[in-house]
Amino acid sequence: xxxxxxxxxxxxxxxxxxxxxxxxxxxxxxxxxxxxxxxxxxxxxxxxxxxxxxxxxxxxxxxxxxxxxxxxxxxxxxxxxxxxxxxxxxxxxxxxxxxxxxxxxxxxxxxxxxxxxxxxxxxxxxxxxxxxxxxxxxxxxxxxxxxxxxxxxxxxxxxxxxxxxxxxxxxxxxxxxxxxxxxxxxxxxxxxxxxxxxxxxxxxxxxxxxxxxxxxxxxxxxxxxxxxxxxxxxxxxxxxxxxxxxxxxxxxxxxxxxxxxxxxxxxxxxxxxxxxxxxxxxxxxxxxxxxxxxxxxxxxxxxxxx
Amino acid sequence: xxxxxxxxxxxxxxxxxxxxxxxxxxxxxxxxxxxxxxxxxxxxxxxxxxxxxxxxxxxxxxxxxxxxxxxxxxxxxxxxxxxxxxxxxxxxxxxxxxxxxxxxxxxxxxxxxxxxxxxxxxxxxxxxxxxxxxxxxxxxxxxxxxxxxxxxxxxxxxxxxxxxxxxxxxxxxxxxxxxxxxxxxxxxxxxxxxxxxxxxxxxxxxxxxxxxxxxxxxxxxxxxxxxxxxxxxxxxxxxxxxxxxxxxxxxxxxxxxxxxxxxxxxxxxxxxxxxxxxxxxxxxxxxxxxxxxxxxxxxxxxxxxxxxxxxxxxxxxxxxxxxxxxxxxxxxxxxxxxxxxxxxxxxxxxxxxxxxxxxxxxxxxxxxxxxxxxxxxxxxxxxxxxxxxxxxx
Numbered sequence: 001x002x003x004x005x006x007x008x009x010x011x012x013x014x015x016x017x018x019x020x021x022x023x024x025x026x027x028x029x030x031x032x033x034x035x036x037x038x039x040x041x042x043x044x045x046x047x048x049x050x051x052x053x054x055x056x057x058x059x060x061x062x063x064x065x066x067x068x069x070x071x072x073x074x075x076x077x078x079x080x081x082x083x084x085x086x087x088x089x090x091x092x093x094x095x096x097x098x099x100x101x102x103x104x105x106x107x108x109x110x111x112x113x114x115x116x117x118x119x120x121x122x123x124x125x126x127x128x129x130x131x132x133x134x135x136x137x138x139x140x141x142x143x144x145x146x147x148x149x150x151x152x153x154x155x156x157x158x159x160x161x162x163x164x165x166x167x168x169x170x171x172x173x174x175x176x177x178x179x180x181x182x183x184x185x186x187x188x189x190x191x192x193x194x195x196x197x198x199x200x201x202x203x204x205x206x207x208x209x210x211x212x213x214x215x216x217x218x219x220x221x222x223x224x225x226x227x228x229x230x231x232x233x234x235x236x237x238x239x240x241x242x243x244x245x246x247x248x249x250x251x252x253x254x255x256x257x258x259x260x261x262x263x264x265x266x267x268x269x270x271x272x273x274x275x276x277x278x279x280x281x282x283x284x285x286x287x288x289x290x291x292x293x294x295x296x297x298x299x300x301x302x303x304x305x306x
Numbered sequence: 307x308x309x310x311x312x313x314x315x316x317x318x319x320x321x322x323x324x325x326x327x328x329x330x331x332x333x334x335x336x337x338x339x340x341x342x343x344x345x346x347x348x349x350x351x352x353x354x355x356x357x358x359x360x361x362x363x364x365x366x367x368x369x370x371x372x373x374x375x376x377x378x379x380x381x382x383x384x385x386x387x388x389x390x391x392x393x394x395x396x397x398x399x400x401x402x403x404x405x406x407x408x409x410x411x412x413x414x415x416x417x418x419x420x421x422x423x424x425x426x427x428x429x430x431x432x433x434x435x436x437x438x439x440x441x442x443x444x445x446x447x448x449x450x451x452x453x454x455x456x457x458x459x460x461x462x463x464x465x466x467x468x469x470x471x472x473x474x475x476x477x478x479x480x481x482x483x484x485x486x487x488x489x490x491x492x493x494x495x496x497x498x499x500x501x502x503x504x505x506x507x508x509x510x511x512x513x514x515x516x517x518x519x520x521x522x523x524x525x526x527x528x529x530x531x532x533x534x535x536x537x538x539x540x541x542x543x544x545x546x547x548x549x550x551x552x553x554x555x556x557x558x559x560x561x562x563x564x565x566x567x568x569x570x571x572x573x574x575x576x577x578x579x580x581x582x583x584x585x586x587x588x589x590x591x592x593x594x595x596x597x598x599x600x601x602x603x604x605x606x607x608x609x610x611x612x613x614x615x616x617x618x619x620x621x622x623x624x625x626x627x628x629x630x631x632x633x634x635x636x637x638x639x640x641x642x643x644x645x646x647x648x649x650x651x652x653x654x655x656x657x658x659x660x661x662x663x664x665x666x667x668x669x670x671x672x673x674x675x676x677x678x679x680x681x682x683x684x685x686x687x688x689x690x691x692x693x694x695x696x697x698x699x
Binding site for chain 2: 112259
């Protein structure tokens with residue numbers, strides 16, 4: 001197998017993983033700190049993509065679209081926290097699942113009413129719509145390199161915030177023992193609203209940036225939400241470090257599975273069997289990975305709660 | 307009046323209204339239209355539905371002389387949703403025929419349901435191999451093509467161009483497997499890799515990396531709707547357009563994909579049974595009025611939707627508007643009807659025998675990007691399965 005192919009697939013996997021991290025970091029914080037199962041997280045990702053696509057096509061600037069998408073989605077996040085989620089903090093997980101599942105339906109229908117059922121296709125900004133020579137013999141999409149850069153930068157920023165600032169200390173304290181943190185004078189209510197806004201903004205970044213690669217359509221949030229949940233369960237609920245590692249694992253394993261399993265199977269068995277079994281197994285590979293990790297570490301790779 | 311009484315009155319009125327309404331309109335045609343109208347395949351279903359409605363309007367709101375009522379349902383690309391919708395159409399709405407389905411796996415999930423009710427299914431798009439051979443059915447007609455056909459045409463074209471090696475890809479569902487089977491049936495070069503991706507997958511970076519590593523002479527990719535938009539955009543962004551010839555069926559290079567991809571796909575060759583500039587009065591009226599009514603260029607899906615209504619009209623005219631005369635209805639359509647592609651005839655399995663053309667995406671001097679007819683690949687081409695169908699001619 002040529003080395004260039006392995007490098008390119010690795011780049012693809014890491015890029016996908018970093019986008020997944022933007023989504024799962026918010027999800028893991030909300031679940032770990034606020035103890036809320038937020039199924040509507042995928043809807044915020046969808047909203048981010050729609051806001052960005054709309055503003056980008058109205059202003060003609062892709063980056064203005066991304067900025068507007070992030071700000072507007074963060075605002076929706078704050079509204080959502082104040083109006084709905086605050087009421088379900090003390091309820092059990094089942095009520096939270098019901099409430100946030102209802103939000104998915106509401107958001108999907110609302111988007112369908114405003115933007116219509118057809119997918120929006122937005123283009124990569126023209127200055128990035130060309131390949132860049134990364135290694136000799138390996139041209140790689142400039143836009144995907146930007147995604148890699150933005151994902152890595154945001155991950156670094158998040159780590160700095162959580163591990164080096166007072167706010168981050170509050171967040172970590174809230175994640176490991178909420179009532180103790182509250183007793184020590186952490187303003188939990190404000191921290192919750194802020195965490196929710198940040199998690200909405202991060203998922204909007206992912207939605208806005210993935211818009212040109214995927215398609216902006218109703219229901220786009222649910223597909224990726226499942227992967228985000230796999231990531232946070234893998235990484236350990238509430239751990240940002242865990243969700244980074246989990247995202248990269250899922251991204252690389254998923255990409256590698258799609259790229260390398262079918263040709264491997266084609267060598268081992270009859271082509272008819274291989275062409276059916278290869279793609280099928282590739283798509284369940286990350287769930288196999290999750291099962292294996294949970295077998296050895298039932299609380300995920302980096303458990304937070306003791 | 308308290309609410310119980312009010313409810314009882316309303317319920318009684320509703321029950322009383324049902325049979326009465328049916329009797330007051332004894333002769334009208336109820337069409338059940340199940341299609342993909344949301345998500346990544348929405349553009350396809352919408353084109354078929356819009357064009358079907360346009361044809362009905364052109365025919366004075368009637369098909370075969372009967373006033374038409376169209377019951378529409380969105381299958382959301384989900385076979386279970388489609389089954390529920392079709393069951394409701396057959397039991398509650400009592401439709402006279404069903405049409406509209408875009409994706410083959412959705413059709414295969416509801417076909418038996420329709421046939422068992424003794425109702426025709428007239429396919430405007432999905433043409434699975436299953437219904438072409440042993441399982442062919444007297445209640446099934448496809449006005450478009452058998453799934454393999456478009457890809458057979460591109461396979462033949464790749465052979466004519468003497469491309470020695472090809473990397474071929476399709477989504478992993480019945481029509482995807484039919485597509486690559488069709489391509490390989492007529493391609494004489496070497497297939498270096500045959501890749502099946504998840505239906506609805508939108509990021510093709512892993513597959514594009516494999517293509518780059520395999521260095522084939524040509525790539526053949528069957529991706530309809532949003533999948534095609536994304537595959538072609540990413541193929542161009544990865545810089546492969548200049549290195550490896552991209553061949554696609556008409557589905558992946560029609561007006562819907564061109565609108566979304568734009569300039570990067572200028573030059574791409576594709577196969578089709580229909581083209582914008584086919585010269586016949588039906589097609590000219592269809593193209594002009596479709597543009598005027600809906601403000602966009604029609605696709606081959608739209609042409610198929612339009613032809614579906616024309617076929618039903620033709621069949622009903624032969625039976626004097628009586629769809630229960632099934633054998634005559636079927637025979638009238640099978641012997642040929644005038645469509646946007648000229649006269650289309652059929653094999654006994656209900657699939658067309660027709661010409662397949664080569665088209666190329668070009669940029670006009672005014673900046674508009676369209677498909678241009680470049681030649682004919684097959685004349686009077688049928689499908690490979692008809693010999694296994696036991697239905698009478």
